[in-house]
Amino acid sequence: RASSGGRLDLELAAAVATVAVGGRQVRVLGFEGGMPGPTLRVRPGDRISLRYRNDLGAATNLHTHGLEVSPEGNSDNVFVMIPAGGTFDYAYELGPDHPPGVFWYHPHHHGTTAEQLFAGLYGAIVVEDAEPIPVARERVLVIADIAFDANGDVAAASRPERMLGREGDLVLVNGLLLPTMVAAPGERERWRIVNACTSRYLRLRLDGQRMRLLGIDAGRYDEPREVDEIVLLPGNRADVLVDATAGEAVLQTLPFDRGRMGAMGAPRSATTGADLARFVVRGDAAASAAPPPAASAPRDRRDLRDEEVTGRRTLTLAMGGMGGGMGQGMAFTIDGRTFAEGRTDLEPSAGAIEEWTIENTSTMDHPFHLHVWPMQLVEVDGAPVSGVDRRDVVPVPAGGRVVVRIAFEGITGRTVYHCHILDHEDLGMMGAIRVA
Ligand code: C2O
Ligand code: CU
Ligand code: CU
Numbered sequence: 001r002a003s004s005g006g007r008l009d010l011e012l013a014a015a016v017a018t019v020a021v022g023g024r025q026v027r028v029l030g031f032e033g034g035m036p037g038p039t040l041r042v043r044p045g046d047r048i049s050l051r052y053r054n055d056l057g058a059a060t061n062l063h064t065h066g067l068e069v070s071p072e073g074n075s076d077n078v079f080v081m082i083p084a085g086g087t088f089d090y091a092y093e094l095g096p097d098h099p100p101g102v103f104w105y106h107p108h109h110h111g112t113t114a115e116q117l118f119a120g121l122y123g124a125i126v127v128e129d130a131e132p133i134p135v136a137r138e139r140v141l142v143i144a145d146i147a148f149d150a151n152g153d154v155a156a157a158s159r160p161e162r163m164l165g166r167e168g169d170l171v172l173v174n175g176l177l178l179p180t181m182v183a184a185p186g187e188r189e190r191w192r193i194v195n196a197c198t199s200r201y202l203r204l205r206l207d208g209q210r211m212r213l214l215g216i217d218a219g220r221y222d223e224p225r226e227v228d229e230i231v232l233l234p235g236n237r238a239d240v241l242v243d244a245t246a247g248e249a250v251l252q253t254l255p256f257d258r259g260r261m262g263a264m265g266a267p268r269s270a271t272t273g274a275d276l277a278r279f280v281v282r283g284d285a286a287a288s289a290a291p292p293p294a295a296s297a298p299r300d301r302r303d304l305r306d307e308e309v310t311g312r313r314t315l316t317l318a319m320g321g322m323g324g325g326m327g328q329g330m331a332f333t334i335d336g337r338t339f340a341e342g343r344t345d346l347e348p349s350a351g352a353i354e355e356w357t358i359e360n361t362s363t364m365d366h367p368f369h370l371h372v373w374p375m376q377l378v379e380v381d382g383a384p385v386s387g388v389d390r391r392d393v394v395p396v397p398a399g400g401r402v403v404v405r406i407a408f409e410g411i412t413g414r415t416v417y418h419c420h421i422l423d424h425e426d427l428g429m430m431g432a433i434r435v436a
Contacts, residue, residue: 002041008048012037012062014107014121015055021170022177026152028120029056035175036142036196037105037123044098044127050090054082060116062090063108063371064125065235066217066392068098071372071415078108078371078416079341095410099218100129102140102192102237110339110430114198114422118146118166119154120175122196133214135241136187143232143253143276144196145171157423160264163330164364165199165421167267171253171274180278183244186285191240195232199421200269201256201365202232206242208249209279214239218374219390222301231256233367235393235420244281251277259364259398261319303388304353304376304405311354313346317396317419317429319362331428332419338428344414345431352408352435360396366424368402369393371415373435375404393420408435 001010017030031037042048054060061080069076069092082088103125107116124140145168147155157166173179183189195202205228212224217237230238254273260266318333331338335345348354355378358368374392377385381400396402418430 001038003043003046003048006046008040008042008046010038010040010049011051011053013053013055014060017120019175021146021148021172021175024148024152026148028146028154029116030120031123035120036144037121039124039126039140040105041126041128042094044094044100044130045096046094048090048092048094050092052082052088052090054084054086054088056116057084058112059083060107060109060112061088062105064092064103064105066101066103066237067092067094067125068218068372068374068411069094070411070413072413076371076415079414081109094127098127099220100127101215101218101220101239102126102194103218104142104194104196104237106196110341111426114162114166114426115157117196117422118157118168118198120146124192124194126192133190133241135190136183138190138192139181140192140194141173141277142194142196143171143173143202145169145198145200162423162427164261164264164267165423167197167200167269169268171197171200171276173251173277178275178277180280183279183281184283184285185244185246185281187244189242189244191238191242193230193232193238193240195234195236197234199234199267199423201234201258201367203254203256203273204230204232204238205252205254206249206279208247209245209281210243212241214241216389217391217393219388221387221389229254233393233395233420234422235367235369236391246281249279249281250275251279259362261364301388304407305378307353309355309405310352311348312357313354314357314359317358317360317362317366317368319364332424334429334431337431339418339430339432341432343432344434346433348408348433348435350408350412350435353405354408355403355405357401357403358394358396359401360398363398365398366396366429367393367420368396368417369420370406370417370433372411372413373406373408375406377402378405379403412436
């Protein structure tokens with residue numbers, strides 16, 4: 001669905017859907033009858049009017065992850081609750097300077113976010129570049145894991161699985177098990193990859209092909225970076241140029257160690273990877289080599305490390321103690337508290353440039369996400385970050401810390417920050433922030 005004349009008007013119905021996964025008929029939750037939902041394509045300055053229809057039989061809502069739009073009213077407001085059978089009219093206004101890139105949408109109803117996303121409710125949003133990068137083709141790859149029970153329903157997560165962060169044994173690309181993508185030698189493609197997994201970190205490889213990373217999330221590096229591997233935390237996106245070389249390659253995710261939890265051990269992805277898609281490059285070489293990519297947008301050259309900080313904070317992510325997450329034992333906390341909808345935890349002033357040190361005292365990694373205002377990585381576990389690296393989900397390694405800088409400019413309002421292992425968020429690892 002693409003905008004025209006500065007507007008995108010659409011309906012988005014969420015309901016149980018029957019789809020085929022790996023040749024098997026299964027029941028998922030889908031948008032517009034499918035999984036993932038439709039890709040929305042818009043431009044800076046556009047207005048999106050979206051009528052949401054909730055046929056899930058349970059309360060839900062919609063979040064436009066990474067979009068820099070108002071978190072209030074009927075815009076990207078995670079405090080909205082759409083009851084079963086209800087509709088809600090969302091309206092989003094993108095500013096004329098909204099960064100281009102790939103974003104995504106998913107439910108954000110506290111307590112059932114993980115369950116609803118894991119069951120199939122997710123889709124991509126592309127904000128187009130003012131000057132498109134010339135490529136032979138563009139692919140949007142939305143990667144999400146899922147698991148089914150013997151009846152073909154989405155598997156429920158046990159309490160230990162929720163505490164580790166649920167993972168599925170099937171890792172799908174655009175809802176498909178191991179799809180095949182075809183290109184001709186010498187073609188340049190642009191891949192926009194979304195990690196829509198509920199908890200799984202992706203460690204992507206495409207051996208035998210050349211990958212250059214333009215940036216993560218809405219950030220864009222000064223120069224594309226040659227990479228062998230791309231690590232995407234849950235919620236992260238990668239904007240990648242692939243120069244196709246004759247042969248057959250496989251897009252894989254490798255095992256990633258995101259920590260462990262006492263007697264429960266480690267998540268499945270600590271030792272298990274998956275083949276995600278085949279990339280078959282054959283036929284006649286493309287007539288001419290593609291031109292080099294356009295330079296980054298000027299906005300991305302801004303480096304908050306050169307600017308004066310108006311406030312500093314330390315946030316502490318922790319697991320342990322009792323009394324959290326609906327009274328079911330171990331608490332997942334930020335600064336010693338679980339989420340309370342009526343409480344505002346942080347109140348930076350509009351225009352502030354803050355430096356946050358986010359510490360993790362637990363034995364698992366937590367991908368930290370802040371809505372609306374992107375974070376520039378300064379330091380991860382004491383190691384300074386090179387270049388300008390702006391993201392909306394940053395790694396906070398087990399027993400470690402990350403330092404970020406944030407400009408609270410342009411948009412005001414109240415929203416949330418949380419662990420993007422969405423089971424942890426549902427168990428309370430979330431806080432509310434108001435910028436006024
Ligand atoms: Cu992708 Cu608050 O979420
Ligand atoms: Cu978000
Ligand atoms: Cu977490």
